[in-house]
Amino acid sequence: MSPDRPGSPDHPCGPSVSRLIEQFSRLPGIGRKSAERLTNHILNCPAGDALALADAIRTVREQVRRCSVCFTLTEDDVCRICRDPRRDRTSVCVVEQPRDVVALESSGAFQGVYHVLGGRIAPLEGIGPEDLTIDQLIRRVRQDGVRELVMATNPTVDGDGTALFITNLLQNDDVTITRLARGIASGSVLEFANREMLADALRGRREL
Amino acid sequence: MSQEKTEAIVIRQAEFSESSRVVTLFSKDFGKLSVLAKGVKRLKGPFDAGIDLLSRCHVVFIRRSSGALGILTEARLAARFQPPGPDLMSLYGGYYLAELLNGLTEDDDPAPLVYELAVRSLDGLMSDVQDSLSVIVEFEIGILRLSGHLGDLTECTACGTSFLEPSGAHTDGSPAPGRLVHWVSQGGLLCPSCCRPEYRKRSMSAGSVAALRQLGRMDRQMSARVRLTKQQIRECHQFAVSAIAHVLGRRPKTLRYLDIG
Numbered sequence: 484m485s486p487d488r489p490g491s492p493d494h495p496c497g498p499s500v501s502r503l504i505e506q507f508s509r510l511p512g513i514g515r516k517s518a519e520r521l522t523n524h525i526l527n528c529p530a531g532d533a534l535a536l537a538d539a540i541r542t543v544r545e546q547v548r549r550c551s552v553c554f555t556l557t558e559d560d561v562c563r564i565c566r567d568p569r570r571d572r573t574s575v576c577v578v579e580q581p582r583d584v585v586a587l588e589s590s591g592a593f594q595g596v597y598h599v600l601g602g603r604i605a606p607l608e609g610i611g612p613e614d615l616t617i618d619q620l621i622r623r624v625r626q627d628g629v630r631e632l633v634m635a636t637n638p639t640v641d642g643d644g645t646a647l648f649i650t651n652l653l654q655n656d657d658v659t660i661t662r663l664a665r666g667i668a669s670g671s672v673l674e675f676a677n678r679e680m681l682a683d684a685l686r687g688r689r690e691l
Numbered sequence: 692m693s694q695e696k697t698e699a700i701v702i703r704q705a706e707f708s709e710s711s712r713v714v715t716l717f718s719k720d721f722g723k724l725s726v727l728a729k730g731v732k733r734l735k736g737p738f739d740a741g742i743d744l745l746s747r748c749h750v751v752f753i754r755r756s757s758g759a760l761g762i763l764t765e766a767r768l769a770a771r772f773q774p775p776g777p778d779l780m781s782l783y784g785g786y787y788l789a790e791l792l793n794g795l796t797e798d799d800d801p802a803p804l805v806y807e808l809a810v811r812s813l814d815g816l817m818s819d820v821q822d823s824l825s826v827i828v829e830f831e832i833g834i835l836r837l838s839g840h841l842g843d844l845t846e847c848t849a850c851g852t853s854f855l856e857p858s859g860a861h862t863d864g865s866p867a868p869g870r871l872v873h874w875v876s877q878g879g880l881l882c883p884s885c886c887r888p889e890y891r892k893r894s895m896s897a898g899s900v901a902a903l904r905q906l907g908r909m910d911r912q913m914s915a916r917v918r919l920t921k922q923q924i925r926e927c928h929q930f931a932v933s934a935i936a937h938v939l940g941r942r943p944k945t946l947r948y949l950d951i952g
Contacts, residue, residue, distance in 0.1 A: 512709045606786045606945040607703060607744070640744040640772055644782050651777060679741075679768055 500526070552623075554599040554616050555581045564588075564596055571595045573630040577620065577649065579603050579637060587635060595633070598623065603636055603645040617649060624658055631659045638665050696751050697721055698769065700809055701744055702789040714742055714763060716750065717792045717809060722800040726752045726763040738766040745772035745785045745813060775819040783948035784816045784827045790945045791831070795838045795938060808833045824924050827949065831931035832906040840938050842879025844904045849874075849885035871900050873930050876937060893933055899926035 500522060507518035525533045549555070550562035557563070564570060564584070574595030578584055584597050600615040623629065634649070636642035650660050666684025667676045676684075702723075703715035710732045715725045730736045741748035742763075751765040774781035792809055796802060808830060815826035835841040846853050872881045873893045880900065881892065895903075902923045919927065936942045 606783065606948050607790060609944055611947075640746075640782070640785070644779070647777060647779060647782070651779065654777075677768075679771065 496526075549599075553584075553597045554601060554619070555584045555597060569594075573628060574633065575620075575623070575629050575631070576633040576635050577646075578635045579642065579645075583635065593633070595631070600636070600645065603639075603641045604648055605641045612648060615645075617652070620649065621652055624653060624656060629658055631661060634660060634662045638663070693754050693756075694751060694764070695721065695754055696749070698747065698806075699724075699750050700747050700789075700792070700806070700813070701742055702792045704742070704744060712742070713760065715793060717796065717806065718750070719803055719806045720801055722802050723793065723796045723798050724752075724761060725798070726750075726761040728763040728766075731763075737764060741766040741768035743771065745789060746770065747772075747810065747813070770813075772813060773817055775817060778823070780949070781816040781823045783945065784823050785813060786945045787827060787943060787949055788812055788816070788830055790943050791834055791935065794943070795834055795840070795935070802837065805834060805837050808837065824928075825919050828919065828924055828927045828931065829906050831935065832903060832927065835931060835934055836907045838938075840934055841907055842877060844880055844900060844907060846880075847882035847885055848877045848879030849881060852882045852884075871895050871897060873933060893929060895926050895930060896922065899923045899930070903927055903930060 503525065504515075504518045504522045507513055507521045508515050510518075513521070525536075546558045547556050548558075550557045550565055551560050552565040553562060555562050555564070559566075571594050574593075575598050576587060576593055576595055577598045577600060578587065579600055579602055581599055584599065587593055587597075598616070598620050600617065600620070602610055602615055604610060604612055604615065624632065632649070632653070634646035636645050646662060653660065664687045665680075666687055667673065667680050673681070697718045697720040699716035699718035701714055702717050705713045705715075707713050707727060711727060711729045712731050713725055714728045714731070715723065717723050728738060728742055731738050731742050746768060747770045749767045749769055750763060753762045753764060755761055772785055774785065788809060792805070796805060812826050812830040812833075815821045815829075816823055832841065842848055871894070872883075872886050873879075873895055874881045874890055876890075880895075881890070886892065898920070899922065902919055906927065932942070932946065
């Protein structure tokens, strides 16, 4: 690496600049060039803005934790959704990650509560049921009178396998287990839907 | 750089960036290869939702002559892996198959017979009429045979004595009457007189050895006719796992999900 290139150990602006470039380039989707641009922005913007960013990062790391009920991210012991009395606690939507809760909430179509597994069973990556919050989900179903579980894990081999694993664990419990529908999107045209979408839509057809 | 086209099974995926993954494919014409699939997680793109684990697809990719990661440019789904019913054994069998394909084959080493075996085994695991345990054992023996790790099952690995008529004699460390011994480190069988207590070995019934020989012949019609008993499935599987673990230098990690005994 050339000595005058930002981010090299002996960067002319000093080691603190190198360190910031290094830290930025660790973020997802940020390459070396983008990290250098962000560092330049931090160096050129008002000091207050830069320190506000640093403070926001510190605060979010110190205050955000897992909800003790559903395991999504929250600043309180119990998240806003779990505390909401208008939510139907007998209907639980099971998702892989907290960001899936955000995506489903943006649809506004689900009035129940959530359970975040923290991933999916992925044997090839060494992720087993013990690495997820499956035990807590089973306990929740049995203790909290849950009537319906909506399996909203990703429609992949791993996601389907995780949903099936949980379904098998609860096969003797009085709970209805459903899977998110898959197939063609509203407003699209059949002619341009791919083969897999059409096959899924046909398999998941429902009575009118 | 050259653009190539082939049919392949997705055997592994690793996150690369927000929307991209490094995908390991086992292909019909080029063997195992890893490619970067840019934007694979986006709904719209050139991959037609084909890049999921164990799915079979027609792919187009750019090979890098320097040995760097190739780029996947297109994928069209040929068959998605969809195990039948609520039984997880077929699904876990699929994972195990992917792990063996990844571990027992080399990069850029074409193995069309292994590919054919893998496609047949995945179809078998998706079928609701075929027994998934038999499919798994047939695949294990088949891939060991095709990758050159299955020894000669008709004679003693040490002295060459024919096993087609097992004598059944036994001394210290030798098999009980009617049983033979799998010499794990050599991948073959041992006769009672060559058997030593210090060898890492596993005892097998003559019936299981006969079943192994039939499965190892890789005769598709013959294999279809082989009906294994539970004991034969267990013993053939243990034989295969010993050999696979010896080659890999570890026990396959997906094995813990398979309840074969």
